[in-house]
Amino acid sequence: MNTIQSYIKQHKERFINELIELLKIPSISANSEYKNHVLKTADTLKISLEKAGCDTVEICKTAGFPIVYGEKIIDKNLPTILVYGHYDVQPPDPLNLWDSPPFEPIIKKTEIHPEGAIFARGACDDKGQMYMHVKALEFMTATNQLPCNVKFMIEGEEEIGSANLATFVKNNKEKLTNDIILISDTGMIANNIPSITTGLRGLSYVEVEVTGPNRDLHSGLYGGAVANPINILTKMIASLHDKDNHITIPGFYDKVEELSQEERTKMAKAPFSLENYKKALDIEAVYGEAGYTTNERNSIRPTLDVNGIWGGYTGEGAKTVIASKAYAKISMRLVPHQDWEEITQLFKNHFKNIAPKGVKVKVKPHHGGQAYVTPINNTGYKAASKAYQDTFGKIPVPQRSGGSIPIVALFEKELKSKTILMGFGLDSDAIHSPNEHFGIWNFLKGIETIPLFYNYFTAFSK
Ligand code: BES
Ligand code: MN
Ligand code: MN
Numbered sequence: 001m002n003t004i005q006s007y008i009k010q011h012k013e014r015f016i017n018e019l020i021e022l023l024k025i026p027s028i029s030a031n032s033e034y035k036n037h038v039l040k041t042a043d044t045l046k047i048s049l050e051k052a053g054c055d056t057v058e059i060c061k062t063a064g065f066p067i068v069y070g071e072k073i074i075d076k077n078l079p080t081i082l083v084y085g086h087y088d089v090q091p092p093d094p095l096n097l098w099d100s101p102p103f104e105p106i107i108k109k110t111e112i113h114p115e116g117a118i119f120a121r122g123a124c125d126d127k128g129q130m131y132m133h134v135k136a137l138e139f140m141t142a143t144n145q146l147p148c149n150v151k152f153m154i155e156g157e158e159e160i161g162s163a164n165l166a167t168f169v170k171n172n173k174e175k176l177t178n179d180i181i182l183i184s185d186t187g188m189i190a191n192n193i194p195s196i197t198t199g200l201r202g203l204s205y206v207e208v209e210v211t212g213p214n215r216d217l218h219s220g221l222y223g224g225a226v227a228n229p230i231n232i233l234t235k236m237i238a239s240l241h242d243k244d245n246h247i248t249i250p251g252f253y254d255k256v257e258e259l260s261q262e263e264r265t266k267m268a269k270a271p272f273s274l275e276n277y278k279k280a281l282d283i284e285a286v287y288g289e290a291g292y293t294t295n296e297r298n299s300i301r302p303t304l305d306v307n308g309i310w311g312g313y314t315g316e317g318a319k320t321v322i323a324s325k326a327y328a329k330i331s332m333r334l335v336p337h338q339d340w341e342e343i344t345q346l347f348k349n350h351f352k353n354i355a356p357k358g359v360k361v362k363v364k365p366h367h368g369g370q371a372y373v374t375p376i377n378n379t380g381y382k383a384a385s386k387a388y389q390d391t392f393g394k395i396p397v398p399q400r401s402g403g404s405i406p407i408v409a410l411f412e413k414e415l416k417s418k419t420i421l422m423g424f425g426l427d428s429d430a431i432h433s434p435n436e437h438f439g440i441w442n443f444l445k446g447i448e449t450i451p452l453f454y455n456y457f458t459a460f461s462k
Contacts, residue, residue, distance in 0.1 A: 002143040004136075004448050011135075012444060016107075016118070018048070019131050019443070022087075023105040023120040029065060029088035029160045038156050041087045042066050045134075049152055052134045053141025057152075062164035065156030069175075072141065073149045079461045080149040081454060082178035082417070084407070085130030085185060086158030089122035090432045097434035112191075112428055113439040125431035128438035129184035129424060130154060132446035140451050147458040151178060155407075158185075161205075161367030162407045169407075169414050178417055180380040180457060183408070184446060186401050186423030191441065193271050194392040196384055197421035199299065199400030200408055202334030202371035204344045205307075208233070208351060209362040210326045219320040227358035229326035230311045236354055237328060240304055244290035247304050247332075249350045255337040259300055267295060270397050280428060298402040303333040329366075333402060340368035340406075369406020372419070380420045383456035387422075391449045422446075422453065 008015070027041040028034040042059055045068045049057045054070035065088065073080075092102035100106050105120035118128065133152070140146040153176065155165045169176060186197040212229040213222070242248055259267070272295055278286065288297040297303075311326030313319040332347065334340055348363040355361040375381060376398050388396040401421075408419045424446040430436045 004139055004451050007139045008444055015135050020105045022127050023122055024103055026103045027088050028091050029157050030091050038065050042068050045087055048134050052138040064164040067168055068154040070152040078148045079179040079458055082151045082181045083133045084183050085154045086126045087154050088156045088159050090159050092121045099435055115441045117437040117439045119437040121436055123436050124425040124429040124438035126185045128443055135447045136450035147455050165407055166410055176415055181411055181417050181419040184422050186421045187425040187427055188423055194388045194394055195397040195399045197401045197423050198398040199373045201402055201404050202340050202369055203404040204332045204340045204368040205366040207329050207364045211360045213324055216324050217322040219322045222322055228322045232359050233326040245288055249346050251346050257336045270399055299400040302335050305331055307331050334371050336371045336373055370409035372408045379460045380418055383453050383460050384420050384422055386456045387449050387452035390452050
């Protein structure tokens with residue numbers, strides 16, 4: 001039998017073991033000490049794509065980590081699907097909060113994943129989800145069922161802003177021509193509530209530095225008489241939200257797209273339990289911008305969050321000191337029509353304006369990207385929806401996500417193609433957190449659903 005179900009049944013142990021091998025390589029793009037591991041992951045992936053049936057696979061050099069590019073072109077007249085994913089992972093810190101080492105994958109059962117989940121950094125984001133596509137391709141080529149052309153573009157710098165991928169895309173438009181882009185790097189509502197991500201937020205990420213006196217001072221001798229950079233920085237940060245949790249940066253909301261009441265009502269129909277949400281996070285109450293629901297706050301509204309803050313003495317015991325400098329890393333999640341470079345500039349101006357005399361302020365932009373919303377009336381979305389209906393037995397719910405994959409907006413701008421976000425992870429899979437994991441059921445469900453997307457997309461494109 002050559003059905004995807006029988007193929008998975010026969011090969012699933014091998015699929016899982018291959019993924020485990022990939023997860024053992026610590027491909028942390030943010031930390032230069034791991035450079036060789038990141039490069040090794042690209043080499044490993046090249047071999048996987050060759051084995052899965054790509055005709056050509058190249059390791060494309062960039063100014064940073066390489067892009068693994070593979071393709072199988074069966075007929076120029078058939079549609080072409082471009083699969084994008086990333087083989088780099090987030091740093092695993094803090095290590096002491098992991099129940100098992102982040103690069104020694106183990107399978108454990110959980111309440112949400114009774115069939116077991118693989119625990120490792122990158123299990124869900126994005127090695128596990130990216131590898132579903134490699135195995136789906138293997139099935140289609142091994143059984144002669146690939147219905148269209150396929151191109152793979154897997155990068156190693158997604159977690160650090162995809163700057164070199166942007167250049168690669170701009171310089172290789174011909175090579176990358178496609179009819180639809182397919183990505184599994186998002187999530188779904190629950191294993192019994194399939195959903196397709198229809199939106200991603202944009203991002204502006206900055207680092208700020210506040211300098212007071214030219215050296216660290218005795219907090220008794222000088223305390224009260226000079227500006228303490230940590231006191232000032234926290235005051236400045238606190239002032240970035242008003243009492244209703246609106247962001248106070250002038251002009252910040254000018255271009256924000258307000259959804260119609262109709263669209264908001266539709267959104268509110270997506271299954272969601274506030275009680276379970278609070279329980280899962282062990283919080284007594286949710287918190288956020290007045291006038292919006294939890295699901296609106298984390299998807300269609302822009303935000304400003306401190307990601308890290310440091311300065312002064314943080315070692316054991318007490319040290320009476322006024323530090324010379326204080327720092328913070330701040331991210332702003334953006335929504336359609338907000339331009340990330342413009343927002344970065346607005347932040348910079350405002351942050352400098354609110355600094356009192358007696359401190360100096362530096363704002364250093366890191367990276368950013370635009371938001372993206374996918375249409376739900378095009379061939380790609382319809383094909384994805386049909387594929388999920390076949391494998392989940394339910395119509396998937398369209399849902400906008402709060403996360404960001406900044407390169408998606410650039411794909412549309414440079415390659416003029418739409419992206420379909422078929423994510424199979426769950427919010428509880430702890431991506432970017434200690435004990436990240438990916439359900440075996442989800443991994444196999446993805447492999448089962450992807451070939452159906454290929455079939456429906458090809459059929460609907462005729
Ligand atoms: N895969 C995530 C993005 C994501 C996860 C979107 C879940 C929707 C649902 C991606 O790897 C990621 O972490 N993106 C970063 C941005 C990047 C520029 C560092 C993010 O969203 O923080
Ligand atoms: Mn990702
Ligand atoms: Mn990520």
